[in-house]
Amino acid sequence: MRGAGSLAMKYTLRCPECGAEYSSGFTLTCPKHDGILRSNYPEKRLILRSLPGLWRFYGWLPVEKTTDYHGKPVTYKSRGLARELGLRNLYVSFSGYCPELGAEIKTCTFKELEAPVVIQRALEGGVKNIVVSSAGNSARAFVHIGSQTGFPLVAVVPRSCVGDVWSPVVSPVVKTLVVEGDYSDADALAKKLWSMEGFTCEGGGRNVARRDALGTVLLDAVGEIGRLPEHYFQAVSSGTGGIGAWEAALRLLEDGRFGGELPRLHLSQNSPFAPMVEAWKAGRREILPQDFPPGEAVNLIYAKVLSKRSPLYGVKGGLYDALTATGGEMYAVTNAEARKAGELFEEVEGVDIVPAAAVAVASLFKAVEVGKVDAEDTVLLNVSGGGEKRVKEDVDIYPVDGIKVSKDISEKELREVLS
Ligand SMILES: [Zn+2]
Numbered sequence: 001m002r003g004a005g006s007l008a009m010k011y012t013l014r015c016p017e018c019g020a021e022y023s024s025g026f027t028l029t030c031p032k033h034d035g036i037l038r039s040n041y042p043e044k045r046l047i048l049r050s051l052p053g054l055w056r057f058y059g060w061l062p063v064e065k066t067t068d069y070h071g072k073p074v075t076y077k078s079r080g081l082a083r084e085l086g087l088r089n090l091y092v093s094f095s096g097y098c099p100e101l102g103a104e105i106k107t108c109t110f111k112e113l114e115a116p117v118v119i120q121r122a123l124e125g126g127v128k129n130i131v132v133s134s135a136g137n138s139a140r141a142f143v144h145i146g147s148q149t150g151f152p153l154v155a156v157v158p159r160s161c162v163g164d165v166w167s168p169v170v171s172p173v174v175k176t177l178v179v180e181g182d183y184s185d186a187d188a189l190a191k192k193l194w195s196m197e198g199f200t201c202e203g204g205g206r207n208v209a210r211r212d213a214l215g216t217v218l219l220d221a222v223g224e225i226g227r228l229p230e231h232y233f234q235a236v237s238s239g240t241g242g243i244g245a246w247e248a249a250l251r252l253l254e255d256g257r258f259g260g261e262l263p264r265l266h267l268s269q270n271s272p273f274a275p276m277v278e279a280w281k282a283g284r285r286e287i288l289p290q291d292f293p294p295g296e297a298v299n300l301i302y303a304k305v306l307s308k309r310s311p312l313y314g315v316k317g318g319l320y321d322a323l324t325a326t327g328g329e330m331y332a333v334t335n336a337e338a339r340k341a342g343e344l345f346e347e348v349e350g351v352d353i354v355p356a357a358a359v360a361v362a363s364l365f366k367a368v369e370v371g372k373v374d375a376e377d378t379v380l381l382n383v384s385g386g387g388e389k390r391v392k393e394d395v396d397i398y399p400v401d402g403i404k405v406s407k408d409i410s411e412k413e414l415r416e417v418l419s
Contacts, residue, residue: 009023009042010041010042010062010063010064011039011040011041011042011062011208012039012040013027013037013038013039013040013208014037014038014039014040015030015032015033015035015037016033016035016036016037016038016316016317017030017032017033017034017035017316018030018032018033020032021040022037024125025121025124025125025126025127026121026122026125026126026127026200028201028203028206028207029206033316034315034316035315035316035317036205036206036243036312036315036316036317036318037206037208037317038208038247038317039060039062039208039212039247041059041060041251043059043060044251044254044255045255045257046059046060046219046222046223046251046252046255046257046258047059048223051066052066052068052069052070053069053070053071053072053104054069054071054072054073054113054116054117054213054216055067055069056072057216057219057220060212060215060219060248060251061117061209061212061213061216062117062121062208062209062212063117063120063121063124063209064124065120065124066120067116067120067149069116069145069148070104071104071105071106071112071113071116072104072113072216072220073093073094073095073110073113073216073217073220073221074093074094074095074098074101074102074103074220075091075092075093075094075220075221075223075224075225075380076091076092076094076101076224077089077090077091077092077224078090078091078092078349078381080347080348080349080350081344081345081348081349081361081381083348084344084348085364085365085368086368086375087368087373087375087377087379088375088376089376089377089378089379090379090381091221091224091225091229091378091379091380091381092349092380092381092383093217093218093220093221093380093381093382093383094351094383094386095109095110095112095113095217095382095383095384095385095386096108096109096110096351096353096354096383096385096386096387096388097386097387097388097390097391097394097395098351098386098387098390099390099394100350101351103387105387106144106168106391106395106397107137107140107141107144107166107167107168108354108385108386108387108388108391109137109140109141109354109384109385110214110217110241110382110384110385111134111137111138111140111141111142111385112140112141112144112145113213113214113216113217114138114141114209114210114213114214114240115141115142115144115145115146116145116149116213117209117210117212117213118130118142118202118207118209118210118213119142119145119146119149119151119153120209121207121208121209122151122200122202123151127200128152128198128200129151129152129153129154129198129199129200130142130151130153130154130200130201130202131153131154131155131156131190131193131194131199131200131201131202132153132154132155132156132190132202133155133156133157133183133186133187133189133190133204134155134156134157134161134183134186135157135158135161135182135183135186135237135298135304135305135306135307135308136157136161136162136163136164136165136304136305137164137305137354137356137385138155139155139156139157139161139164139165139176139400140164140165140166140167140400142155142174143155143165143167143170143174143176143400144167144168144169146171146173146174147167147169147170147171147173147174148169148171150171150173151173152173152174153173153174153175153202154174154175154176154177154193154199154418155174155175155176155177155402156176156177156179156186156187156189156190156193157176157177157178157179157186157402158178158179158180158181158182158183158185158186158298159178159179159180159181159404160182160296160298160299160304161183161298161304161305162176162178162400162401162402163399164304164305165399165400165402166397166398166399166400167397167398167400168395168396168397168398169398170398170400175402175403175418176400176401176402176403177189177402177403177405177417177418178401178402178403178404178405179405179406179407180406180407181296181407182296182297182298182307183297183298183307183308183309184309184310185407187309187310188407189405189407189409192409192411192414193414196411196414196415204238204240204312205238205239205240205243205311205312206312210240210244211240211243211244211247212244212247212248213244214240214241214244214245215244215245215247215248215251216248217241217244217245217248217380217382218232218245218248218249218252218263218380219248219252221380222252222258225378225380226258227258227259227378228249228252228253228258228259228261228262228263229263229378229379229380230261230263230264230377230378230379231263231264231266231367231372231373231377231378231379231380232245232249232263232264232265232266232379232380232382233266233267233268233360233363233364233367233379233380233381233382234265234266234267234268234360234382234384235267235268235269235270235303235306235333235356235357235359235360235363235384236267236268236269236276236306236311236319237269237305237306237307237308237311237356238308238311238312239267239276239311239312239313239318239319239322240312241382241384242265242267242319242322242323243312243317243318243319243322245263245265245322245382246262246265246322246325246326249262249263249326250262262325262326263326263380264326264327264328264329265322265323265326265328265329266328266329266330266331266363266364266367266372267319267323267328267329267330267331267363268330268331268332268333268359268360268362268363269306269330269331269332269333269359270301270302270303270306270332270333270334270335270338270355270356270359271301271332271333271334272293272300272301273292273293273297273300273301273306273307274291274330274332275287275291275292275309275311275313276291276311276313276319276330277330277331277332278290278291279291279313279314279320280320280323280330281330284314285313285314285320286314287311287313287314292309297309301335302335302338302339302355302358302359303338303354303355303356303358303359304355305354305355305356306356306359329367329372331362331363331366331367333359333362333363333366337362337365337366338355338358338359338361338362339358340362341358341359341361341362341365342355342357342358342361344361345357345358345361345383351386351387351390352386352387352388352389352390353383353385353386354384354385354386354388356384356385357382357383357384357385357386360381360382360383360384361381361383364379364381403417403418405417
């Protein structure tokens, strides 16, 4: 670990409702308001530092020190997919494993970008452990980085998604709890842990470390393209990545060297589980019970990670505001459309992608079809994960079995299984 700067105060957090600023270590919320706190950095220009991986964007990450983690998103100009779509300026941001592209994310998901920044911020904030609830890909990322750094954490995942949790390293300080049900059951169990002494809520999308880490997708793209794209495509579950992209775009706008317009956010979900699409199409800031299909989300959709029931949508500073500010669009993509888009991507770009990324690819086809994107427009497609086939050939990875628990487990039993 090394210091990468000597700023007196690296960043503050600002409440979007009252404007109060906070500077303490691991703050997640304003005590008076529900709005999402945003980080405010004294550095107003994007400076690319000679540091490994995503730490090159150190100036806009909420940490004092960096680590030897060297993963980062990789931006490249598409040829194969661009030809299929008839686009001349299509850029792919790839967060996964593909040595030919220089992509070294061995858990094959952009959630791995969040984990080192969240863990470093937790360490600097004096936090002793964190609890993460996940539909699979966050758990995989946090189990891996937690194991690599030896930082104690508990990952809570629904049983139907535990097959997606594997890691190149597994450390005994990292525990995985496997709970019956879907993401909301994992979330409920994580909440129970947060209420117990000795366990810390990691904050999910409310943690600026997660959003600013995902914002590096846009920072890296701007470094490659030389300007802000006109359109940004991503699949969303909690909304963290979409909000992170918007916030990074606001910083780049303030920098002034990359254009004067925010990229338009084109965000997608996997129907029939598409509560944010339903609310957005109806012009509502609120998600209502009727926006959800009956049944457990994970049994209905191909991209099982896109199953969060309480996303950061209507809250001040959330996805509704991001979509409004950028003139954004939302798309519902069926399982068949996503599968087809994923297969096509692999065929023309040469790398397999995760189901959530396939949803984003399918949404780009829809946008082109209805004329939301023109042939000359500069488009950034966030391929949020891929390369699983290759990583399984190149790297020794271990499945994480986890500890099976009932969703009604008592606090006493929880302490016992985690001791
Ligand atoms: Zn406030």
